[in-house]
Amino acid sequence: MKNLKLILLLAFVLTSISAYADWKPEFIKSGISKNEQSKLNKDYKLAHKDFQEKSGKFLDFYVDLKLGGTSTSASVTQQNGIGAYNTGSKAGFNIGALFFVRVFDSFQFSSGLDYNGKNFEVTSPIDTTTANSLPTGAQKISNNYLNIPMNFNFGGMITDKVGLTFNGGPYLGILLSTDEKSGLGYKNFDLGLNGTLTANYKIAPLTSVILGAKYEYGGLNNLGSTRYVDKVSTSSLGFFTGVRFAID
Numbered sequence: 001m002k003n004l005k006l007i008l009l010l011a012f013v014l015t016s017i018s019a020y021a022d023w024k025p026e027f028i029k030s031g032i033s034k035n036e037q038s039k040l041n042k043d044y045k046l047a048h049k050d051f052q053e054k055s056g057k058f059l060d061f062y063v064d065l066k067l068g069g070t071s072t073s074a075s076v077t078q079q080n081g082i083g084a085y086n087t088g089s090k091a092g093f094n095i096g097a098l099f100f101v102r103v104f105d106s107f108q109f110s111s112g113l114d115y116n117g118k119n120f121e122v123t124s125p126i127d128t129t130t131a132n133s134l135p136t137g138a139q140k141i142s143n144n145y146l147n148i149p150m151n152f153n154f155g156g157m158i159t160d161k162v163g164l165t166f167n168g169g170p171y172l173g174i175l176l177s178t179d180e181k182s183g184l185g186y187k188n189f190d191l192g193l194n195g196t197l198t199a200n201y202k203i204a205p206l207t208s209v210i211l212g213a214k215y216e217y218g219g220l221n222n223l224g225s226t227r228y229v230d231k232v233s234t235s236s237l238g239f240f241t242g243v244r245f246a247i248d
Contacts, residue, residue, distance in 0.1 A: 068240025
């Protein structure tokens with residue numbers, strides 16, 4: 001009999017704890033209309049939810065969908081005895097889907113898929129040793145990459161509505177297509193560094209609009225190498241906008 005009472009008491013305690021964990025706070029104040037009280041209750045619940053997310057949520061996950069443009073310039077180092085390569089920047093576009101993971105506000109990581117059009121212009125030197133075998137005139141190079149970033153993030157919400165985040169780190173770019181005809185010997189992948197500054201404005205509890213700027217330095221692995229070219233690297237500056245979705 002005594003054991004039965006202990007079991008019943010334990011069940012009552014566990015049920016009470018479970019009910020408390022699922023409890024939704026209600027803000028009650030006399031002398032106001034039902035509509036005002038309903039609005040106060042809604043605001044209070046949202047504030048309570050934000051507090052729980054910031055203070056006790058183990059894992060936070062959200063996704064950025066973004067669209068923007070980039071301007072890319074290149075640095076081409078020639079082999080000894082070959083004249084200088086002249087380069088110019090060209091515009092391209094960027095579209096991506098990046099996911100962000102935050103663990104207890106102390107560790108933040110992001111990755112995803114980022115499609116980049118990196119275009120630039122290059123004018124080859126005249127090689128007198130091979131009777132001008134290099135292409136003459138300015139050649140426009142259009143390279144399309146699928147980048148996989150591996151970034152660490154810093155920042156968060158500044159106010160209830162506005163947030164600011166910096167994320168940066170290395171990326172691996174896979175060359176999807178190119179129309180390179182200037183003899184740079186382009187490789188099929190790009191290992192580089194990137195940094196992104198993103199501002200977000202919350203328009204709903206789980207949705208924000210984003211606006212940001214991104215810089216990429218490509219060619220840590222040397223993008224091209226031939227008998228004429230010693231090294232090729234790129235730098236890209238871009239701006240983007242989009243939407244951020246949090247997953248509750």
